[in-house]
Amino acid sequence: MENVKTLYVSGYKSFEIGVFQDNDPKISVIKNILKREITTFLEEGLEWVLVSGNLGTELWAAEAVAELKNDYPELQLGVIYPFKDFGSNWNEKNQASLAKVERLADYVNSVSHQPYQSPAQLKLHTRFLLEHSGGCLLIYDKEYPGKTQYFLKDAEKFSERFPYEIRLITMDDLQNSVDE
Template identity: 55%
Template sequence: MVTNLLVSGYRSFELGIFKEDDPKIAVIKKCLKEEIRLYIEEGVKWILTTGQFGVEQWTMEVVDELKQEYPDIKQGLIFPFLEFGSNWNEQNQGKLAKLKTLADFVESVSHQPYKDPSQLKNHQSFLLEHTQAALLVYDTESEGKTKWLYKAILAKQESIDYECRLIDFDQLQNTAIEE
């Protein structure tokens, strides 16, 4: 049974989204809400993200909305290293600080500031070890940074049962048409 769900996907800039009021965000959030709701109804208790711009931050906002309907759902914000986001501009640091208040659990896998890429790999391994499924806003025909996580999930699936659902561009397009 899936109790811990990892949610990730494209960064906002990879989708050409540079403003908070971009209509594409509403479509992505609607798809996320539908899929996360299904997972909750199937028994998910925790939603984990890493706080990256784009899908992960929108996920936190969606889960916060879903808490009205499912008050027992929890969300964790798991950073790869200490001081994650400290080099972001003031506005983005403010948004991250707000998202931290939405989380039920905030922690860093590495308790040191960024040193090298091994921290990112360890972070990815940690997330895959502590979840039973992933929901990715990702289309295999349009690679982005999420391709590394997707490849790690595929490798994990070779040895263990690990569910991965994709919200691809076709699903986003169909949702946009419905609106």
């Protein structure tokens, strides 16, 4: 498989893994494993990390990328929302988290330039991410279903026709990284 230049990072939303406080120790475990995995991609030629702005894994990934930029200043972060005004109905704390990620990003845009209208916008967003990245890094375990399963299914189908790397970080991987 050719080197991944653009990597989409996603996974569980905070509530799916029981993270409700910014000081939850799970966050540093997740950020550390994300940094380790993204560094591996960087050593193979990674240039961009994309996230969609979802609470949880994607926001922590953006923070991890910001930290990695100290050692890899060429690394770029893109936030690609599915639709205009994404997150505008969130509470103040979550909107502040999203605004922080936008400040960390090198590029911010949305696939649909309309506010949310239908699930078709989410399908277009997934297609855009698959066509504009060479792989994905997902904190996801098939034994613990969550919303990421929908992207993973589409990515698996996509990878049958196009070179597309799918790397999963499972619950065991997270547990093992704590034990190291």
